[in-house]
Amino acid sequence: MGRGLDSDAVAKLLAEVLPGPVTVERMHPVTGGASADTWSLDVTDGSGAGHALILRRDAGRGGVSLGLDARTEPLVQRVAAEAGVPAARVLAIFAEDAALGTGYVMERLAGETIPRRLLRDEAYSAARERLVADCAAALAAIHAVPVVRLPALPRLPAREQVALLESLHRSVGQPVPAFELGLRWLRDNLPPPGPITLVHGDFRTGNLLVDERGLVAVLDWELAHLGDPMEDIGWLCTRAWRFGGAGEVGGFGARRDLDAAYGSAIAAERVRFWEVLGALKWGVICQLQSFAHLRGEARSVERAAIGRRVTEAELDLLLLIC
Incomplete structure (x- = not known):
């Protein structure tokens, strides 16, 4: 996965934010998304x-990218965490480093992200009971982050x-x-x-880190915007x-519970618009990922396989608007 990681360069970077000298005890690549090269590290200061x-x-984003660059993303995550959003603490940000490239280091939190386990395993039954409330609280905190503290972000009404x-x-x-x-429905509504x-x-x-007690952290901030x-x-609430799972909210909960826990009125028609747009967006993302592979821009079995999910997005759209 990706290019190798220089342990000496990692130790040097972390010595700027931790008591030195820093020793890298273990590091190994982590299976993840197509746009980021992710490593798990254990170090001793x-x-x-x-x-x-x-x-x-940054793993070199082939094709079209909708996300923030690898320097802005951690800045948003850092501000959000400081504002009380459950998010991993960012320790270091590096840009165009000769050995490391561009990216960041954050704390590694314990928990599970795999939807199949979160929605079905008995170990997470208690977490599922409170996950809607946890998500509502996290969303309310995200939406209350002072905009003036954020780096420059795209404005996407x-x-x-x-x-x-x-x-x-x-x-x-x-x-x-x-x-x-x-597209016609969205323009008309x-x-x-x-x-x-x-x-x-x-x-x-899938982007929620959960343990047996509930939500631990919100992950993957690369699509953050205003x-x-x-x-x-x-x-x-998008079906994808x-x-x-049976719950309309992430497969695990009911809309009425999310409405009650969010803390302010949720405008149902606005949410429906964004759910329709979400179904379309996921379908377009599937197209872009698969064609990045087919055109040779970013050869990847993962990107090729995701093209089959365009048909799922089509069905979701038709169920929502027809």
Whole structure:
């Protein structure tokens, strides 16, 4: 997976934020997404204290990327954590390092992210009971992060997102009739302007670190932006992120419970708009990932296989708008 990691360069980087000298005891690559090269690290600092860490760096994003660069993403995560959002603490950020590239190091927290286990294993039965409330609290905290403390982020209200998705879909050169219907519905049902807040952009099952007691941390901040807070609610409720679970919220909960726990009124029609857009967005992302492979921009079995999920997104769209 990815290129090798230089342990001496890692030790030098961490000696700037931990008592030196730092010794790297163990490091190994972690299976993850296509855009990031992720490593699990165990290090000991100069005082003898051990640290469990994660290093993520840009893997060279082939094709079209919708995400933040590897320097901005950790800045957003750091501000969010400081504002009370459950997120891993960022220790170090590095950019264009000759040995390491561009990325960041954060604390490694214990928990599970695999949806199949979270939704079905008995070990997480108690966590499932409180996960809707935990997610509502985390979302409320994200949407309350002071915008002035954030780095420069793209501003993506509804109209601009619809136009962007249409442009990305057209760029593939493979028409999908259900996507055309979805785009028409979205243009006809644009919500009126509303509050602009920090939006996580990928708040869903699979990006939630959970232990037996509930939510531990919100992961993967690369799609963060400024926009409608209801976008995060709609994305969490998008069918693709239920992974076969019965709950409309992430496969694990009921909408009424999310509405009650969020702490302020959730506008149902706004959420429906963002759920429709979420289904379309996931379908377009599947297209982009598969065509990045087919065009030789980023050869990857994972990217090739994800193309089959375009048909799932088509069905989800039709069920929502017909």
